[in-house]
Amino acid sequence: MLLYKLWRSFVKEILLLKRDIGGIVIIFVMPLLLIVTITLIQDSTFKNLEGSKIPIIFIDNDKSEVSKNIKQELETSKTFQLLTNYTEKSAQEAVFSGDYQMAIVIPENLTKDLNSNIDSKVQTIVSSFGLEGDTAAVKKAAPKAKEIHLYFDPATNVGFKNSVMNSVNKMVFEIENKKIYKAFQDQLGTEENLDENKNLISFKEITPKKGAMDVMPNSVQHNVPAWTLFAIFFIVVPLSINLVKEKSQGTSVRARISPTPYFVHILGKTFTYLIICIIQFLLMVAVGIYLFPYMDLPAFDVSGKMFQLIVVTLFSGLAAIGFGVLLGTIADTQEQSAPFGATSVVVLAAIGGIWVPVFLMPEFMQTVAKFSPMNWGLNAYYDIILRNSGIGGIAKELAFLFAFYIAMVAISIFYERKQNAV
Structure with a gap:
């Protein structure tokens, strides 16, 4: 019975997304445009510097x-x-x-x-x-x-x-x-x-080796994981908006008076948006592998690393979903959730090393960066892509991301119960 309720919650989230074409564009198209544009700019800049x-x-x-x-x-x-x-x-x-x-x-x-x-x-x-x-x-x-x-x-x-x-x-x-x-x-x-x-x-x-060749970080190896994380965390915007819509349209009231626990609704959203995160990741990797070589950019190499990368994507997705659930639970209107969600994701990206490497930041900001879930995810991606780490080598980052999800969801459930206590 619980599985059936979870399935119906999942179907409900899919229907909500189908009605929001703008949200679908934000989730899938915008990150692809970002990764192509920024990688081209950075790579061409490096090439120009080499020859000038x-x-x-x-x-x-x-x-x-x-x-x-x-x-x-x-x-x-x-x-x-x-x-x-x-x-x-x-x-x-x-x-x-x-x-x-x-x-x-x-x-x-x-x-x-x-x-x-x-x-x-x-x-x-x-x-x-x-x-x-x-x-x-x-x-x-x-x-x-x-x-x-x-x-x-x-x-x-x-x-x-x-x-x-x-x-x-x-x-x-x-x-x-x-x-x-x-x-x-x-x-x-x-x-x-x-x-x-x-x-x-x-x-x-002395650089990491792959066979007889040096493996050096390049613009693609930075931008694919970095902007994948940015795309994953940007689901905070449509997720929080849908939660606010449910409150304004009375869906959340019907959910509360139904025999289905509130955490089942959250799990339904979690599974739905985790699938979206995996699709985002696969699209980004596909661009890195198949499109970038036609644009005179290095191909993104995932040989022997795909499983570990998907694991990091799942845990990063959990952190993003937890943040979106908390924001949607606390916000009363879409005017509150949408701009705050977008701004907070940009701030987390900035302090997390997505735009500027953490080692170039002032000492105080380097300390702050350690508390950004995007930084945890980016370090885990780097460990796999550049340092050939396995799951054991990124266990600490995965634990932080999962703990962040649990903390966000726990606060959301506590806040929801307190607001609706009679």
């Missing part, structure tokens, strides 16, 4: 070895296009007015003073060991430290500034090291080839 150069102003007042080395390093980086027909004053005006992102000004006599400074220090060290050296040069005052001036457009991203400054520091540090090494060679009379003096420590990025 940033124009920067380079002023060489030294015109000697060090400045030429710095210039060569900047040109071979394939990141910058150097503009040289400027004075320091005109470069400052051009950068501060926003015409260019930055300018680099190499001071006069940089190479000469650097060589003199290094020679003086090396001779001091050699003399301290009792080796031969020019004692007159040892007593000579060291040249004043030189400054390479960097001008940045005030609107330039802080991360770009830090990246450029670190790059310039690295170049200068390597040049100084080579010169110090060469100075010691000259003092000690050795003839080792400087080109053979390579760094003893270097960096190599």
Whole structure:
């Protein structure tokens, strides 16, 4: 008997959805448009950045070895296009007015003073060991430290500034090291080839492997799970609206006076919208697998991961349904449920890492993100897609999503009983 009541509740939800064509469009069509549009934008942006150069102003007042080395390093980086027909004053005006992102000004006599400074220090060290050296040069005052001036457009991203400054520091540090090494060679009379003096420590990025190929995150691997979650949580809008309609049309009154418990009606909605979530997920995956390759985008790889992804989708759907049930239970009118539901989903997406990666957020917002159910779902998807985790590896996220559903439904039932207590 209970199963029959659950079935009738399920049929009732399907009929409600059939009468709401706008809700069907929101549930299925809008997420597909979002995932295609945003993935195309992000992927084309990455490709453009790979093939373009940033124009920067380079002023060489030294015109000697060090400045030429710095210039060569900047040109071979394939990141910058150097503009040289400027004075320091005109470069400052051009950068501060926003015409260019930055300018680099190499001071006069940089190479000469650097060589003199290094020679003086090396001779001091050699003399301290009792080796031969020019004692007159040892007593000579060291040249004043030189400054390479960097001008940045005030609107330039802080991360770009830090990246450029670190790059310039690295170049200068390597040049100084080579010169110090060469100075010691000259003092000690050795003839080792400087080109053979390579760094003893270097960096190599180790990435997850699939066979003999590196598996790297791309725009598709982020956007398919991210916008699937956004679509799943957007069912909050039609779900809450239908609950408000039931109250305004008297359906909820008939449900309360019937012998069917209220939780059966909630279970009927849960099963109905879980099916919708699975359909949304399959549509998103189909776009990633079959449509994206025709749009010059990477295909979405789900080989060996489909079961785990569906499990995450089910639990994420439960969290979204619980939130929708609570909102529809508390709201009195569609004017309350619809805008609040849409806004809250956007906020949860923003703090959950759907739009901006969590690690780029301020420390406070990173802490807040841990309380977003979208963040739990996104981390579970990432663990499967990028880290090849199984169900055991995402058990914590699944537990959080299920606990969120239980908490939302429990509050809804408590609120409904309190409101209708006689």
